[in-house]
Amino acid sequence: MIGPGRASVLVSLWLLLSCEALAQQPVPALSVVRPAGERVTWRGISPDEMAGSQGAMFYPAPSALGFLAAILTHAAIAQGSREAERKARQQVADKVLEPYATVIADMVPARLLDAALGKLELKVRAADTATAVDGGWIIEMQPIFSLAPDQRTIVLDNAMKLYAAGQGDAPLFANIVRVVSVPRPEGGPDAAMTSEALLDESVQMLAHSIEVVVHHATRGAQSADVPKTQRYRFGDGEKMERGVPFASGCNRVVLRTLRDWLMSVPVRSEEGPGCAAGYRIAVSPATAAAAAATGN
Amino acid sequence: MVRSFAAACLVVAALLLQGCAGPRQQPVSLPADYFATKTDRIAVAMVALPKPDTEFPGAGCLLCLAAASAANRQVTVAVQAWPIDDVRPLKSEVAALLKAKSQQAIEVAEPVEIDKIKDRSNAELGFARKDFSSLGTSAGAGRVLVIHVAALGAWRNYSAYIPNGPPVAVFKAQAYIVNLSNHKYEWYQEFDLTQAAEGAWDEPPKFPGLTNAYFQLIERGKDSIKKAIAP
Numbered sequence: 001m002i003g004p005g006r007a008s009v010l011v012s013l014w015l016l017l018s019c020e021a022l023a024q025q026p027v028p029a030l031s032v033v034r035p036a037g038e039r040v041t042w043r044g045i046s047p048d049e050m051a052g053s054q055g056a057m058f059y060p061a062p063s064a065l066g067f068l069a070a071i072l073t074h075a076a077i078a079q080g081s082r083e084a085e086r087k088a089r090q091q092v093a094d095k096v097l098e099p100y101a102t103v104i105a106d107m108v109p110a111r112l113l114d115a116a117l118g119k120l121e122l123k124v125r126a127a128d129t130a131t132a133v134d135g136g137w138i139i140e141m142q143p144i145f146s147l148a149p150d151q152r153t154i155v156l157d158n159a160m161k162l163y164a165a166g167q168g169d170a171p172l173f174a175n176i177v178r179v180v181s182v183p184r185p186e187g188g189p190d191a192a193m194t195s196e197a198l199l200d201e202s203v204q205m206l207a208h209s210i211e212v213v214v215h216h217a218t219r220g221a222q223s224a225d226v227p228k229t230q231r232y233r234f235g236d237g238e239k240m241e242r243g244v245p246f247a248s249g250c251n252r253v254v255l256r257t258l259r260d261w262l263m264s265v266p267v268r269s270e271e272g273p274g275c276a277a278g279y280r281i282a283v284s285p286a287t288a289a290a291a292a293a294t295g296n
Numbered sequence: 297m298v299r300s301f302a303a304a305c306l307v308v309a310a311l312l313l314q315g316c317a318g319p320r321q322q323p324v325s326l327p328a329d330y331f332a333t334k335t336d337r338i339a340v341a342m343v344a345l346p347k348p349d350t351e352f353p354g355a356g357c358l359l360c361l362a363a364a365s366a367a368n369r370q371v372t373v374a375v376q377a378w379p380i381d382d383v384r385p386l387k388s389e390v391a392a393l394l395k396a397k398s399q400q401a402i403e404v405a406e407p408v409e410i411d412k413i414k415d416r417s418n419a420e421l422g423f424a425r426k427d428f429s430s431l432g433t434s435a436g437a438g439r440v441l442v443i444h445v446a447a448l449g450a451w452r453n454y455s456a457y458i459p460n461g462p463p464v465a466v467f468k469a470q471a472y473i474v475n476l477s478n479h480k481y482e483w484y485q486e487f488d489l490t491q492a493a494e495g496a497w498d499e500p501p502k503f504p505g506l507t508n509a510y511f512q513l514i515e516r517g518k519d520s521i522k523k524a525i526a527p
Contacts, residue, residue, distance in 0.1 A: 049494075229382060229511045229512070229514070229515050231515065239512075240511065240512045240515050240516075241508065241512075242507065242508045242511040242512070257504070257508070258502070258504035258505075258507055258508050259499075259504045259505065259508075260504075
């Protein structure tokens with residue numbers, strides 16, 4: 001015997017799941033254009049960047065006559081000074097990459113993509129140019145990897161464009177897809193980042209970025225998009241990002257940020273379902289929560 | 297004659313300015329065994345939250361302030377639209393922390409209108425300036441923990457007409473425990489946090505980088521207050 005209250009909950013859940021299923025469109029034939037270049041870009045993450053702080057400049061108050069000159073001088077000096085400071089900081093931060101110089105030097109973008117496609121459950125073809133693709137969806141990308149100062153976390157910022165063949169001027173997505181790796185365990189046997197681990201993680205993260213952008217393009221419009229400040233793991237600590245979570249899986253949440261980036265971040269195990277594979281996304285958190293509430 | 301008049305003016309101005317700047321309450325640390333030794337009821341109150349806004353410290357003269365306000369008009373519009381909903385759960389979260397420390401914590405349901413609470417006469421440093429007795433009476437408590445978020449929004453430092461850098465999100469708060477039998481602070485701490493936008497900040501009209509920094513800072517601010525109570 002099902003009471004009217006429970007029946008309405010079940011009907012709502014069925015409608016919710018139906019809407020999800022309807023919204024999730026099938027993926028057309030998918031081709032990924034091999035990124036150009038001879039070497040994948042890597043950079044170190046500076047401590048300032050980790051803390052989210054920026055330097056400030058101090059100027060004496062200008063006289064009334066020197067007002068305009070002061071503003072112009074300030075703009076020029078500030079820009080030049082900050083750029084010089086930024087370059088100096090980046091050079092220091094890049095020292096974290098020195099132990100991995102050999103593997104990074106051998107990391108050719110096209111080869112990395114071919115390895116990533118092998119990790120995907122989606123059927124994806126690689127193409128050398130977009131013009132060589134005769135239909136379906138096309139992805140173009142330019143990945144940049146960053147390594148945290150403690151060498152435990154990798155961040156991929158992949159500039160991606162997804163569009164239907166022949167409609168490159170009306171892309172389904174054209175922005176950054178950021179993937180943050182799970183921090184390597186501290187003190188355990190897998191604690192130290194090795195060149196092999198760096199390469200393997202890079203391949204998985206690149207594959208995951210493709211999965212994320214395709215998932216986002218096929219999910220369609222959702223009515224229950226509620227922004228939240230998502231906490232996520234970063235080294236020993238925690239970072240936050242404001243956005244709309246739209247998928248989860250493998251102790252990971254994928255959200256659309258305020259800049260309309262897509263961001264896949266690792267969360268603590270109690271916040272999402274875990275799995276053996278490193279990077280996999282499942283249903284939206286709303287659907288997962290609804291299913292969990294009914295024990296399905 | 298003119299010199300002595302100018303000197304007199306300076307003295308008067310100095311006295312007036314001194315009168316404006318009252319002595320500042322110094323932090324009162326929370327003893328490690330505080331919650332083990334105190335067993336009476338404690339009310340948990342939060343002062344009505346401020347509306348997020350911009351400020352331009354250092355733009356001292358009227359014309360400087362007008363120029364800074366005009367130059368940052370778009371960011372001010374965005375900041376004034378920032379929601380404060382994420383701050384509100386802090387009171388319940390603090391009450392839950394106290395209960396986890398075996399305290400009889402009672403939440404004061406309504407936000408405290410701090411300006412409507414009467415000042416205590418001859419309040420000294422180390423004692424609350426406001427008379428919080430009514431909060432304790434309604435909750436049947438001998439102590440009150442007050443969370444006062446005084447400023448939210450984005451501030452941009454200026455040197456007269458010139459910005460010293462980009463605007464940063466700000467979270468300024470005080471949290472304190474007042475013994476209602478004598479209004480002495482049993483704990484007093486200020487929280488003055490800022491957060492810069494990641495990457496570019498000048499992204500009108502929504503300023504997503506700075507807005508993200510604001511929400512990050514709210515979480516950091518709440519964490520800081522909770523960690524001060526339960527390290």
